[in-house]
Amino acid sequence: MTNPLLQDWNTPFEIAPFDRIADTDFAPAFDAALAAHKDEIAAIADNPEPPTFANTIEAMEAAGHLLDKVLGTFFTVAGADSNEAREALQREFSPRLAAHSAEITGNKALFQRIETLWQDRDTLDLTPEQARVLMLTRRGFVRSGAALTGAEDARMTEIKSRLAVLGTEFTQNLLGDERDWYMELSEDDLEGLPAFLVAAAREAGRDKGLNGPVITTSRSLATPFLQSSPRRDLREKVWRAFTSRGGRGGKTDNRAIAAEILALRKERAALLGYDSFAEYKLETEMAGTPTAVRDLLMAVWTPAKARAEADARVLEQMLHADGQKGPLEPWDWHYYAAKRRRAEHDMDEAELKPYLQLDRMIEAAFTCANRLFGLEFAPLDIPLYHPDCRAWDVTRNGRHIAVFIGDYFARGSKRSGAWCSAMRGQAKFPQEQAPVVINVCNFAKGDPALLSYDDARTLFHEFGHALHQMLSDVTYESISGTSVARDFVELPSQLYEHWLEVPEVLREFATHAETGEPMPQDMLDKVLEAANFDQGFQTVEYVASALVDLEFHLGDPPADPMQKQAEILEQIGMPRAIAMRHATPHFAHVFSGDGYSSGYYSYMWSEVMDADAFEAFREVGDAFDADTAKALEANILSTGGSVDAAELYERFRGRLPGVEALLKGRGLIAA
CATH class of the missing domain: 1.10.1370.40 (Neurolysin; domain 3)
Structure with a gap:
């Protein structure tokens, strides 16, 4: 019990004692907490007493406190202050957590207790909140495959474990890409950049252990650079780095991971009797169906695209007036939109900031x-x-x-x-x-x-x-x-x-x-x-991402998500000078976990x-x-x-x- 994660926290408001927790504490704490939760669940499932709301549903609500405490601490630091040790622990923990969750929802004795309560719910004298918790608990078990048996049950467990591994790999690849890429700036390259951006770029350089300023793929650096740099070649370099995160080849490339995730989600939904993962996922949301989601997105897409195309014509005229040839490119949009904003609204980000x-x-x-x-x-x-x-x-x-x-x-x-x-x-x-x-x-x-x-x-x-x-x-x-x-x-x-x-x-x-x-x-x-201002652009880049997410999870999973992405964008008439807000290889909302999959529209x-x-x-x-x-x-x-x-x-x-x-x-x- 010397592990601080396993002790009572005699700290203000029982906050995790971060100053006493070492990375080496997480694995043994996780092992102990996982074992404790397994024992708690087994005690509920094997209880010889007839199921009641108290000895089943409330007992499940009370279980897992230690595991929640350990994981709440670990995932906080793993997401916001990662290092090699924490990334390795994430890769270890994710499949084990998925297997643990599958073991709980696959516990037939436990599910039978929940099902008995569900069938007898009208006689249990539950409060409205208790009735809601019972419904959600049963629904969660059913949607996790609790009613599956035999080979289908085993396959569901395999799928969920593999998806947990892939989601972690996707996230860590993206973090690695974002951490590794930067563009050093010479003093001449600082021309036209506002003072706040120069100061931030110098700070980013110091963070990288360099003496000079750098631009990274952090949105807080990349976007103002695209807005303010008169150097079209440097804008293109930053834009391409920003939009290619997770898709540059090598060990951090996420494209094959995205394809496998989509295929496994389709199989998971099919095991549960759904025609597509989108139908499975949206069943419990306010939208309810893929049709309702598409109707909303297209109702917004049409006026947004018209506005964006009209704006693009104005920006392209500004580009040509600057002596630049060719069409308006995606790395030009922010720069000329900022100039237009200053001209039409007398708004300068450098003055506002x-x-x-x-x-x-x-x-x-x-x-x-x-x-x-x-x-x-x-x-x-x-x-x-x-x-x-x-x-x-x-x-x-x-x-x-x-x-x-x-x-x-x-x-x-x-x-x-x-x-x-x-x-x-x-x-x-x-x-x-x-x-x-x-x-x-x-x-x-x-x-x-x-x-x-x-x-x-x-x-x-x-x-x-x-x-x-x-x-x-x-x-x-x-x-x-x-x-x-x-x-x-x-x-x-x-x-x-x-x-x-x-x-x-x-x-x-x-x-x-x-x-x-x-x-x-x-x-x-x-x-x-x-x-x-620029709502056409902002709406188009968002809705395009939401439509791609939806279409990815309808029908057969694509062997090549990038080709499918291009086909979807062509079908909706994506303006050439605007990119998706989140292209597939860095679409963490959708591929780092199930949270926003088929749900970016939300x-x-x-x-x-x-x-x-x-x-x-x-x-x-x-x-x-x-x-x-x-x-x-x-x-x-x-x-x-x-x-x-x-x-x-x-x-x-x-x-x-x-x-x-x-x-x-x-x-x-x-x-």
Whole structure:
């Protein structure tokens, strides 16, 4: 019991004692915790007493606490601060976890107890939440193959184990590609780059152990470089590196992995009686069917493509006016869109960025949460897994609600993107448990750290997910926080982005890094006026990715995903100067796990709701209206997965919205 992962944590709020945990602690802790969970499950399955909700479902909810504690700690550091040892452990743990999960859902005695309760559910006098947990538990077992027998049962176990290995390999290959590629810049190459980007590039160079500035494939460096560098040859080099991540050949190439994943998913769905993986996956989502998803995406695609093509003609004229020949290329779009934005909206990212300080934007997100939900945030001085991390004690009316951890800066040990996770979820059973929630981002480091407007929106987005975790108020952890339908989980995050655009928020928190002066009113007006600038491009690159994801999981799996990707893009008429937001070899949402597979559309499905949900505040004329905020918390943020997602939304708004609110919100049709 000298292993700190296996001890009781006598730390503030029982946070993992990161300063005492070594990489060598993870494997023995994992072994012990996995064995303990196996014993707990066996005791439930082999219980001679007749099944009851308490001795079966609640017993399963209470089991696995030690395993959750170990894995919550391990996967936090493995994703945000990886190293060779942690990557090796991921490769070891993933198939064993998949096998463990398959062993549980394949336990016939356990499934029979659950099935008995399901058949007798009307006589059990369950609360609505308990009835929901029973339904979800049984459904999860059935969809995992619990009803399969013989060779089919064994094959399902093999498939899930192999998929776990492949998902880990995909993620680690992508991280390796992103970590290894960089482009050194000479002093001449810095011409035209804003000061904030030069400072960030120098910081990235120091991170690589170099004396000069570099551009990496981190979006916080690559995108502003594409926006500002007049060197077309260097833009092309960065663009090609960014869009070819995971597909450059060699040991980190993900193309064959993606093909095998798609084939195994198809086989998995067929074993369960579904014609396609998309039909299997979407059955439990709000969308319900692939047809409903495609209808939504195509309803958005048509006006977005028309807008993007019109924009492309303008940008190509600007390209030719600069003396450049040939058509507009993908590595030209950001550069000329930025020039157009400056000309039409008098908006310059370099002028705007000093007003978007990271610390002030964090403060803005916290203040909005205080005004809406009464939350207060006090800094915590506790050991965390990396010096860049910081933590806060979240309270309401003096009562501890959660611990919130922010890990905001890009580094080579962190996978790309931004995400929210919970090291510990909220629960009341078997005892009260406050969540420990983490936001991880990849912003460029600086002194002070400055954000682009998109970065600031990302910060608010991930904090919206955090609020969904922190404000959760259910009994059972399996349905707490973000444990909801995939196409509902993005509603709180995308909805929270709207508060960044509230003028009074920007007036208070968008202050200049050097002078401390608030953003001038004319600049603030321009920021809000330009909110929908380049929406054709942004919508097309997103919807194209979502359509490719959907089509990949319908019909026969492609032997060559890249060829299939090209065919899909040709069929929908993808504009030549725009690339998918996530090409197949780096489409981590879809291939690093099952989370967003056949589900990348969910951001747009949720956006249909978030555009309508913020209207509830607009209708009463106050973005901080107390009654509307209370209704939002009661019906959306606190309920987790305790109620069907469509019912929750109807409770909040009285109806489900149509796509028109989204199109108007993106400026793709007239308001």
